[in-house]
Amino acid sequence: MNIELRGIAAPEGWPAPGCRCASCNRLRAAGVRYEPASVVIDGVPLEACPRTDVPGGFEVRAPHGQRALVAAGPGARPEPSAGAEYDAVLLDLAGSPEHLGHLRRTGAATSRTEVVAIHVDHRISSPAELERRMAFWNRPRHGPHRTLLLGGARSGKSAEAELRLAACPDVLYAATGPVSDDDPEWRERVAAHRLRRPAWWRTVETTDLVDVLESETGAVLVDGIGTWLTAAIDEAAAWDDPALAQPSLDDLVTAWRGTRARVVAVSDEVGLSLVPATPSGRAFRDMLGRLNQRLAAESEETALVVAGRVTELG
Structure with missing residues (x-):
């Protein structure tokens, strides 16, 4: 035709x-x-x-x-x-x-x-x-293909991730944030995200991203890496000794490198913000910054989202 x-x-x-x-x-x-x-x-x-x-x-x-x-x-x-x-x-x-x-x-x-x-x-x-x-x-629905989207709070990075996968017939939305039924503001944020997504997208609330990356072959949206890291540090009781969480970070990078999925992950860009006032805040910033670098090195696409505008980082 x-x-x-x-x-x-x-x-x-x-x-x-x-x-x-x-x-x-x-x-x-x-x-x-x-x-x-x-x-x-x-x-x-x-x-x-x-x-x-x-x-x-x-x-x-x-x-x-x-x-x-x-x-x-x-x-x-x-x-x-x-x-x-x-x-x-x-x-x-x-x-x-x-x-x-x-x-x-x-x-x-x-x-x-x-x-x-x-x-x-x-x-x-x-x-x-x-x-x-x-x-x-027009990109094939299956992977492997990895995209890392970085941005600050309210930068539009989650909306950009959803836009990139909007034309896929099936998407698994992996939400790594905590379930906070007693927090009205958090419930409103979650509801707003759900309303943006097509009704047929599947949603799983999990911090087991290694399993998601290893088991899925279609389109996956991970939102986001920062909340996953918080859970990983909590699970390892690593706020006073960040090295305790390192095996979990290594496992995630390995799964990211080996995934068969077409995955778009959202993460917070922490390098442009103020230096955190507490030791635990600085440890989190440093760990997430290094993790972002490692994931970006294993990604076909990395982009920075600022005020809803996207800059491809190569």
């Missing part, structure tokens, strides 16, 4: 007329404009192909019989026909990348399905950002 895109944008185009947002202003300043979505399949305009409406969009037949599922507009999530397996899906990936994960989960989109972003607009910061996201949304 040959898909020609003559326009990829939402109905108003990108930049949108009169819009003063940063995304639209960047394109306007560069003299760039993307026209509303216009698609030609095997030489035939999309609107001229045989069409069947489905909730959230429609499916079309290409001249040679191939099938494509198309989102009706921004925010639309087209549902596949029963038993359908599409040769291409044209989706609002700027707004709903997790819908691609849903289609892959149901078998409507497979490894052979061409994935195309349409209805693109200022919900995404730039064409380069769309290209960056498409690269990991």
Whole structure:
């Protein structure tokens, strides 16, 4: 199936007329404009192909019989026909990348399905950002592949981790934080994280990351390494003697190196903060900093997240 895109944008185009947002202003300043979505399949305009409406969009037949599922507009999530397996899906990936994960989960989109972003607009910061996201949304669901995301508190590192795996059909979310049912603020934080995640993601609350890394082969999100380290130090009673926790750190690095999973892990970047006032705080900072270095050395990708912006570290 040959898909020609003559326009990829939402109905108003990108930049949108009169819009003063940063995304639209960047394109306007560069003299760039993307026209509303216009698609030609095997030489035939999309609107001229045989069409069947489905909730959230429609499916079309290409001249040679191939099938494509198309989102009706921004925010639309087209549902596949029963038993359908599409040769291409044209989706609002700027707004709903997790819908691609849903289609892959149901078998409507497979490894052979061409994935195309349409209805693109200022919900995404730039064409380069769309290209960056498409690269990991089209990545194979299985590993081995390791990504370490570093950042400070409220930097957006967890949201970036979820975004990177949004198009996967199945994700195991390994939450290493403590269960604090008596802490309303903590419960609110946990609930906010869950609402961001697709409903079909599996969640396990565990500090046994070695078992997770050794047993899983699909997509895994670990959030996060800092809380895992706290538990490891507690378990080894190592706050006064950090060396007691070292075997656990060594085991984690070994499991990270040997995993078959496609894993994205979140960790705190401690090198830019104030020097902790207590010996135990300084010990934790030093241990996490060294652990981050070791995991980064065994990762295909490492990135720093600051104010929701991502810098790849190589």
